[in-house]
Amino acid sequence: MVFLSLVASHSDIDLETVARLSAGASGVAAAVLDGTTPVSGAVVLATCNRYEVYCEAPGEKDIEAARSAVIAQISEASGLEERHVSAALATKTGEDAVNHLFAVGAGLDSAVIGEREIAGQVRRALIEAQQSGTASGPLVRLFQSASRTAKDVGSRTALGGRGLSIVSVALDLAEDLESSSAWESKNVVVFGTGAYAGATMALLKERGATNVSVYSASGRAEVFAATRGGTAVDDDSLAAALAAADVLIGCSGGDRRIAAEDLRGLDRGGRPLVAIDLALTRDFDQSIEDIDDVELITLESVRMAAPDEQAEALRQARVIVETAASEFADEQRQRTADAAIVALRRHTQRVLETEVQKVRAQHGCTAAAEEVEFAMRRMMRQLLHAPTVRARELAADGRHEEVESALETLFGISLGEPARAAGPDAGRRRETAEAQVCPVAGFEGRAASNVG
Structure with a gap:
């Protein structure tokens, strides 16, 4: 048995390509286990800045066939040619695949080093694979071990001790751009009801934001707001929420994209607007930057602004990860x-x-x-x-x-x-x-x- 991982992340390619590879991500694991490939298990890890497929193959001689099978399925799901998919995905096998996942789960390969959100995404990737029946026993042990290692890094080092995450850095950037008022007085509209939207709501609450509206193109805003707080917004009330907003935060990556024309027709009274786009497939069109008093913060902006963690904490975290990966x-x-x-x-x-x-x-x-x-x-x-x-x-x-x-x-x-x-x-x-x-x-x- 050998592990194989195919990796596309912010470290190697542009986020637009990562987003295109991620299209149809949920069905790749099941499709590659159709009985005609040497793949005996598969788990897909898809986040706002990475797309990774972990597989189990019988042996070293099966790696190339397994890789080809996964690439073919990603190509079919994303609509990209196989040669483009192959060029975009880095291949890791055996202990290299193990080391990579452990580092990813601990936040060592994130745009914001030491972020804690990725650990939850690794856990959810395994849960989804187990629920769909694509996770083999060795893959379950691999992901569970990666999650335990992430906990060890969080409890035994100062890495991530400041609670940094992609969302928190984005909110810090928003504060730098518009420091005239505290979060208590800002009107915020959050797009999406997924994991990042949940993390965003929690951080907004910590910072004192009370006027938060939630929009979901799929109609889940009301249920989400009932448990997370905020006010649900539907298609009829979205325009009014946009007109009153000081901050927009995109976490959905859905079909609905806010463009310049959606904002130009609104009576905003000349107030500045900060749009934070955390969705891999973009909730806000680049054209909104052409509007006066509108500032756009993207995932690339967050990566550029992410602070470096302490060298000693990072060293300690890497030792924990390398030791755990070796033991596994x-x-x-x-x-x-x-x-x-x-x-x-x-x-x-x-x-x-x-x-x-x-x-x-x-x-x-x-x-x-x-x-x-x-x-x-x-x-x-x-x-x-x-x-x-x-x-x-x-x-x-x-x-x-x-x-x-x-x-x-x-x-x-x-x-x-x-x-x-x-x-x-x-x-x-x-x-x-x-x-x-x-x-x-x-x-x-x-x-x-x-x-x-």
Whole structure:
């Protein structure tokens, strides 16, 4: 088993491309698991400035086929040509994919270093994958470990201690642009009812904003406002809310985009307006910057204005992330070794049981037959000791594929497939043996306890 991640983020490409890749993101994981690809699990992490797909493939030899399958699905969902999708997505495999996700979850790869919002987005990505049935066991463990690591970074370092986030930095920029009044006296209109809208409402409340309206093109504003606060706005009352607004905050990325013509016809009395666009696919058209007294803050503006965190806190966070990622990788290698060891033991156990039944059939339920069986089990346990130890040593060194190859070459054992029976008549012999179990008191229990 190997992890594969395809990554597009603000660090490498423009946000417009990230937004185009994200189109139809929710369906990619399910589509790539249609049974025709080597992908056995997939989780999609889509945020305001990144689009990442994490997959599980059977082995190294399947990586390219898995990558091609994911790219094809993203191309179909986004409408972009496969060659453009391929060029936009960085590929990470194995421990590199693990390290990347752990760093992302801890906020080390964010536009605002140390932001805490991304940790919740990583958790939600896993929950959505589990609900849709696309998350495999290894991917569940990977994302859960990344979430635990993010918590450790938050509790054990000063990174993000100031509560910085994309939303908070954006609000700070808005304050710098319009410092004439406090948030208590500002009229704010929030677009959207998703996670970023929720975080925005919480931060506005912390800063004392009381006049907040919420608009949702999907009609969810009333339910959202009932739990988060604020006043719901619909299509009929949106124009009035825009006319009275001091600050607009876009968090929806929906089909409705506010353009210059939507604002020019309003009687705003000459008041300045700050529009904060946190939506990856833009809630506010660039044209609104052409209007006098309108300032536009975008995700790019936030990234440029994000403060640097303390060097020591960042160093500590990176150590925690690197250690956790290394420990997770070691655990995965151990799991691979354990699976190989179990497969080998199952194989040898079947061979052993076949020979034990021969002894029982020839000598019956005698003390001599019992001693022979005990001796055979002890010998088998001793024979398995050395390959068991060696398999774990190789796995610890990252050479687990050698273990799998050796099992398949020497014994015909392929991990993930049932162990082969000991000969074509093994099933019939086991059925016969089951009818010949010796009724010696404690015999079966003692025999089983000697299986290595």
